[in-house]
Amino acid sequence: MLHLRRFAQPSTLALAVMLGLHGSAWAQEPPADTEPTSIEAQDPARKAPLPLDELRTFVEVLDRIKAAYVEPVDDKTLLENAIKGMLSNLDPHSAYLEPEAFADLQESTSGEFGGLGIEVGIEDGFIKVVSPIDDTPASKAGIEAGDLIVKIDGKPTKGMSMMDAVNLMRGKPGTDISLSLVREGGKPFDVKLTRAVIKVNSVKSQMLEPGYGYLRVTQFQMNTGEEVGKALAALRKNNGNKLNGLVLDLRNNPGGVLQAAVEVSDHFLTKGLIVYTKGRIANSELRFNADPADASEGVPLVVLINGGSASASEIVAGALQDQKRGVVMGTDSFGKGSVQTVLPLNNDRALKLTTALYFTPKGRSIQAQGIEPDIEVARAKLTREQAAEGIREADLAGHLGNGNGGPDRPSSTQIVSDSERPQDDDFQLGQALNLLKGLNLTRGQ
Known part of the structure; x- marks a missing residue:
């Protein structure tokens, strides 16, 4: 019988399986004085009798596969595939974690992992980029949120599970990989990346x-x-x-x-x-x-x-x-x-199960x-207008000075900032800064 104290392992709130970052997000343990309570005690529906007819069908299917499938399949493989099927048909964030995936999950909050630096999900049977992580091979290659990954090293991803796609994209740092992407319904294009150890400064x-x-x-x-x-x-x-x-x-x-x-x-x-x-x-x-x-x-x-x-x-x-x-x-x-709870199982495996909203x-x-x-405010590309050629009043010989004693500002002495200002190339950030300035003006600052 599985008890609440074990069930209430740290929760996860990461969106999906990242390359090398399998949905990390630990929350807090239950209080130490919480009495162990069985899941059945919390949910009376769990006391319902076992569905014998469905279990008989399951055993029959298992026997038929073992007896008639074109190649021999061992019991362990069949049963693990059955477990994966149960989890994969619940929602996109519930999963059966085998030892390697479970180990990655436990290590993922350290901020260092191997891969490309892409957070991915599934949409219409394709692998979809949820977000590239800053300063990683993915972001440097120009991969954007919303891109669909249609091929990985030439292998189509249509119908591929997220775990299989992640396993294909992971690899030894320094090795190359080619992704075929579709952006906003356009034509597919290829991006070549080099896998790296991802160190994320959050x-x-x-x-x-x-x-x-x-x-x-x-x-x-x-x-x-x-x-x-x-x-x-x-x-x-x-x-x-x-x-x-x-x-x-x-x-x-x-x-x-x-x-x-x-x-x-x-x-x-x-x-x-x-x-x-x-x-x-x-x-x-x-x-x-x-x-x-x-x-x-x-x-x-x-x-x-x-x-x-x-x-x-x-x-x-x-x-x-x-x-x-x-x-x-x-x-x-x-x-x-949604909130996922990680339930450790035997043999270094675990379930990642959606348990709350x-x-x-x-x-x-x-x-x-x-x-x-x-x-x-939508994202927009900024283009700089070229400075107009010509002269200003302060360039004219014999021009009057500023009545308040301010310095002349001829065209040859325009102030140019050579420091990097992220808002100059980021429309949304520039609008945010303008809003803050407007708020201060209205407050009399």
């Missing part, structure tokens, strides 16, 4: 302009909450201990550790609910509330999301939106609002809907 920060900070979270790892706290402190320190505005970038963030999402949200909230989960078993119902501390010190906030923002990143965006702590900008998020503070389920931004 938090990046910098100043966009004096007074305005930028904080990017690429995924939610075990230490992401702590790193966000340090980044906020560093941004304030580098700007005279005060920020006029902050952009929190969650675009193409596939999710990760539930507890990290709660901690990041809590850095911006001083009270109220952050997220809660609801499921059939008692331990699947959790509530997380903010504490009074405010690492962000109330800084005006814009949260960027897009179709690659999933799971834990949707928890953060939903909490800040419901609590009216910041303005959510961008495009609709992915819509992965999570809800924003106002009771919204994100599942299959996602977070809608307060202000929709």
Whole structure:
């Protein structure tokens, strides 16, 4: 009999199986004083008698395959395939984890793994890119969220399981792989990548302009909450201990550790609910509330999301939106609002089973809907207008000076910044910065 204490292993909120990152996301263990409670005790329906007719059919099919299949198949293979079939037909995120996949899952929150750096799912029988991870072979090759992987090294992916696709794409760092992609219904194109050891720094920060900070979270790892706290402190320190505005970038963030999402949200909230989960078993119902501390010190906030923002990143965006702590900008998020529980089995195997849905503070389920931004801003390509050839008033001989004593600004002395400004090439980020400036103007700052 399986008991709750064992059933309630850490939960996962990652979107799907990543290359080398198999749906990582550990939550917290049940309290130490929780009495073990059988699943049957929590769910009386589990006491129903065994379906004998269906079990007889299962045994008959097993015998027929062993006796008549063109090649011999051992019992272990048949039974493991049956288990995989049971899980694969539940939902895209439930899975039977064999030893290697289970080991990858347990190691995945360390922030270092092998592969291409792609979070993937399944759509219409094809492998779909949910999001590429920053600074990985996938992102450097220009792979984008929403791309369909139609071939892997020339092998069609139509009808291929996600685990099989992941196994094909994984390999020794330094080896090459070719992916055939389709983008937005266009013609297929090939991308050649070199596998690498992926080291993910989950938090990046910098100043966009004096007074305005930028904080990017690429995924939610075990230490992401702590790193966000340090980044906020560093941004304030580098700007005279005060920020006029902050952009929190969650675009193409596939999710990760539930507890990290709660901690990041809590850095911006001083009270109220952050997220809660609801499921059939008692331990699947959790509530997380903010504490009074405010690492962000109330800084005006814009949260960027897009179709690659999933799971834990949707928890953060939903909490800040419901609590009216910041303005959510961008495009609709992915819509992965289910919680997976990992049930260790014998022989180093495990089940990853969907056990609950999570809800924003106002009771919204994100599942299959996602977070809608307060202000929709689609991605756009920026082209720079060439500086007009010609002269300005300050270039004319004998021109009048500025009546207030301001310096002349002839065309030959235009101010050009040679520092890298991410907002110059990122339309959505530029719009977020403009919104923050507008908020400060309306507040009289």
